[in-house]
Amino acid sequence: EDQVTQSPEALRLQEGESSSLNCSYTVSGLRGLFWYRQDPGKGPEFLFTLYSAGEEKEKERLKATLTKKESFLHITAPKPEDSATYLCAALTSGTYKYIFGTGTRLKVLA
């Protein structure tokens, strides 16, 4: 069964304290791995797409990486405005289905 698991469920960081969020996936063929950010009361907002193992993408303080089994979202020197829920999703090849993880709730304290 296709599955996406995110850890930890929640994370509290001090401002400037770098960390990583994990997204493990088990799917029957990966077409793409997506990261989204969701603020309270809003829809998810697209951050990155990764297509193949070894690929990395960066945006400001965020860097996403991909292996054959998992993806990491590295947050370097986070600021309070980075507080949000971060979702990852796997797009399966063949069935073309998006499978979302349940997210990591990140809180960055000033």
Place this chain on the structure above:
Amino acid sequence: DARVTQTPRDKVTEMGQEVTMRCQPILGHNTVFWYRQTMMQGLELLAYFRNRAPLDDSGMPKDRFSAEMPDATLATLKIQPSEPRDSAVYFCASGKTGDPYNEQFFGPGTRLTVL
């Protein structure tokens, strides 16, 4: 600034009533998705359309839910009759097929409360 729009933003109804949610995808996008989000289950895919044709609605309770795209600018999700367990935030998202355009653009959601 192209955005996905959803109406209504909030809906409170009583058990047994019909609920219709509407979505206007971004112009030029050919895929439309309906999701339901709850604290317990996270984001669940309910239905998926490509070029207005339903491709996957396996996540949708067939006896009470229905999804349609009467034209390229409108997608609807209907619940009849509604039940308290349907209370959730319903998101519509649109996108384009074909790499590298597989990212989805989400609307603001419809918060449904069934009493």
